[in-house]
Amino acid sequence: MFYSEKTKGIIKMQDARCKKAQSSRLKAQRGLLSVFSFQLSACFLLLISCFLFIASKPIPPIEVIIGLSKQPVVPGIAIVNLKVIPLVEHSNIDIQIELPEKLRLVSGIKKWNGILEADKTETFQYQIYVPDSKTYELKAVIILRMITGETVRREETLEINPVAKKNEYKKNHIKEGKDRGVIEFKGE
Amino acid sequence: MQDARCKKVQGSRLKGDFFQLSAFSFQLFSCLLSLVSCLFFFASCGSGGGGSSGSTSTTPISGKTTVSGAVQFEDRTFDSTGFTGTQNKAVRYADIEIVNSSNSSVIASTSTDVNGNYSITLSPPSSNVYVRCLTSTSVGFSKGTKSYNIEIVNGSSSVYSVVSDVFSAASVGTYSKNLTASLVSGAGGPFNILDALVDGAEFVAIKNGSFTSSKVKAVWYDGNTDGTYYSPATNEIKFLGKSTDNDCYDDMVILHEFGHWVSNNFSKDNSPGGTHTITGHYDIRLAWSEGWATFFGSSIRSYAGYSNSEYYIDTTGGSGNGNLLFSYEIKTPSYSSLATGSDNELSVSSVLWNIFLSAGFSGVWDVSKNYLPSAVEVSLEDFWDGWFVRGQGITLNPYSIFSARSIEYSSDSYESDNNRSQAKTVTLGTSYHHTYYPLGDEDWISFSATSGITYTIETLNLTNGADTHLFLYNTDGATLITSNDDRSLSGTDKSSLITWTATATGTYYVRSKAYSDSGAISTYGSYNLRVQ
Missing domain, CATH: 2.60.120.380 (Jelly Rolls)
Structure with a gap:
């Protein structure tokens, strides 16, 4: 616990008779400070947990992450990693990469199907020829067939050569008010 | 000293009374002025012809200038396989504003009715105006005609709207302005979120007897990758707008998150949050929270008369039919062999749905509203306890419904073995x-x-x-x-x-x-x- 020099000085000035009382007072103050610190910490933790807790929507039992492990030097090869984590035992998984017309798959399996181990990450790697610096979007489509018969689908996209997008509005967005924001679409 | 304090309080009270009286007098005076100005207006404009403004036809009706019409949005129909088509649907209880196009000031406001119709009298008439229908219900809320206050905004808290062309309503008559928030324009999505939340609020208002003054604020915008979730810290719901997962037309996803909102505003929720899959086994508080939310969404859709109400359906949001990400039903339920225990959300949804099918919604709501807030850590266990504490066990003993999902709230075969x-x-x-x-x-x-x-x-x-x-x-x-x-x-x-x-x-x-x-x-x- 930190006490200022002034507080320390005051404590030293106490006579012997007061020292005992001071000591108990100090203990009480320390106790109060501790309680206060504890409460403060508890409040802080509560606040943090409040902000951390979000109720997200249900997701199917498969995780999919897609990313570039190597930015293409255009024209050149982009290396794309697709990580798939089935979270349950299943009877089949279809994994397919859909490329825009101008992109060419140099290596990697465009369509794969089989069974993967539950809760284990499997990485599928693709080498893709990128002809120019235009922005292209490739899509991974994953279909998981559960042992109970149902299928679930996940789609993830990846932009190659992404460009910083402006805050684009639709064609018919015509105004945003000054006093409060109103986005207006033509409604007729 | 107490006397002095009392006198001070009395003094403040008197000041307050005086202020209230002043405010009342001012309001009375304002009303009188409005009345006089109205009479003056009718007297001066009463003989004016209907006239027309642009493409708008006008019909003189007893000297008033009225703007009326119907507002619709383009809805997407769906079933358990994804989208199946589109249909136009009324925009209910939404704010209508007449805006002066020259300075963007709102000169009159009202709200649409249950059929999406509106009618508003302009006093005085005005030229260069347009009609705007917003994705909010604050006018009805402030006027006390609707008990709920809903708002759909973008990431900068700007509300969406559809607008008419600019026209002159300077003459006496009725100006007809119909509006449609179309799918292709991008306006249909936020109006669909509003529509789903209106369904939700209507359901709560009926089942609870009233809604709450808390605003239901939903955030959605095209390109939002932040996630679809409810945040108790801000009491806001957020929806994805990703190209591969756009939730603005996923009614069940919208109502699932609204279920969390209701839980937090009418009951109690201790969920630690986090990612959860429908077949996973988690903390029983998380399973309760998520299972409740899906069940509640289905209950809303059942009450509103939609088909497939027992299905949770999540689509990519892509154009055209299909585009299903995944769907499951909560009655049987789907993934039946995996949907077991009080620690699985689908199992919880299924239990609640089957209780609802057997005993109706009132018992479930009674336990949720009147028992769960007293629980320390809210889970299906507390719902079970509350069911009997609140006397719902007389209507239905849900034992078989629970045991069908391998939830064993019963003594084991080795009892008594307590010491x-x-x-x-x-x-x-x-x-x-x-x-x-x-x-x-x-x-x-x-x-x-x-x-x-x-x-x-x-x-x-x-x-x-x-x-x-x-x-x-x-x-x-x-x-x-x-x-x-x-x-x-x-x-x-x-x-x-x-x-x-x-x-x-x-x-x-x-x-x-x-x-x-x-x-x-x-x-x-x-x-x-x-x-x-």
Whole structure:
């Protein structure tokens, strides 16, 4: 616990008779400070947990992450990693990469199907020829067939050569008010 | 001193009264002025012809200038396979504003009715105006005609709207302005979110008798990758607008999140949050929270008369039919063999839905609103307790509904075994299935041990949120040798494990109880007990 020099000085000035009382007072103050610190910490933790807790929507039992492990030097090869984590035992998984017309798959399996181990990450790697610096979007489509018969689908996209997008509005967005924001679409 | 204080309070009260009277007088005066100006206006404009403004036809009606019309949005129909088509639907209870196009000021406001119709009188008439319908219901809320205040905004808290062309309403007559928020324009999505939330608010208002003054604020915008979730910290709902997962037309996803909102505003929710899959087993508070949210969304859609109300449907949001990400139904439910236990959200949804089908919604709502807020850690266990505490057990004993999902809120076959004298002798190497039920239940066993032999006493296959705590006692059944709460130091595995070497031959006792010290979440639970 930190006490200022002034507080320390005051404590030293106490006579012997007061020292005992001071000591108990100090203990009480320390106790109060501790309680206060504890409460403060508890409040802080509560606040943090409040902000951390979000109720997200249900997701199917498969995780999919897609990313570039190597930015293409255009024209050149982009290396794309697709990580798939089935979270349950299943009877089949279809994994397919859909490329825009101008992109060419140099290596990697465009369509794969089989069974993967539950809760284990499997990485599928693709080498893709990128002809120019235009922005292209490739899509991974994953279909998981559960042992109970149902299928679930996940789609993830990846932009190659992404460009910083402006805050684009639709064609018919015509105004945003000054006093409060109103986005207006033509409604007729 | 007290007198002085009282006088001060009285003084403030008098000042307050005076202020209120002043405000009242001012309002009275304003009303009088409005009346006079109206009369003056009618007197001066009463003989004016209808006239027309642009493409708008006008009909003189007793000297008033009225703008009216209908507002619709383009809805997307769906079933368990994804989108099936589109249809126009009324925009209900939304704010309508007449805006002066030259300075963007709002000169009159009203709201649409249940059929999406509106009618508003302009006083005085005005030229260069347009009609704007917003994705909010604040006008009806402020005027007391609708008890709920809903708002759909973008990431900068700007509200969406559809607008008419600019026209002149300077002449007496009725100006017809119909509006449609179309799918292709991008306006249909936020109006669909509003529509789903209006369904939700209507349902709560009917079932609860009233809504709440809290605003239902939903954030959605094209390109939003932040996620679809409800945040108790801000009391806001957010929806994805990704190209591969856009939730603005996923009514069940919208109503699932609204279910969280309702839980937080009318009941209690202790969910620790986090990612959750429909077949996963999690903290029973999370399973309750998510299971409730899906159930509640389905209940809203059932009440509103939609088909497939027992289906949760999530699409990519892509154009055209289909585009299903995944769907599941909560009656049977889907993934039936995986949807078990109070720690699985689909299992929880299914239990609630089947209670709803058997006994209606009122009992579920009664428990949720009047019992759950008093629970320490809200889960399906508390719903079960509350069902009986609130007297709903007279209408329906939900035991079979729970047991169909392997939720065992019942005594196990070894009862009574609640103390040393009732301890059941076990065979080494055999697993015995137990439940902690009713509240405070203990399971005692005894086994023969030989000096110098090492024994493993453990709990296995914990389900329904079980958090076991084992105690090993000496041959007197009273002297504690050792105990174990969680097998793993991290506490992630709630099962218990005692490894012990007997120092003397004899009969030893094991007490098993649900962990009940600080941080305990469950009071019930199922598990196997084995000594070997």
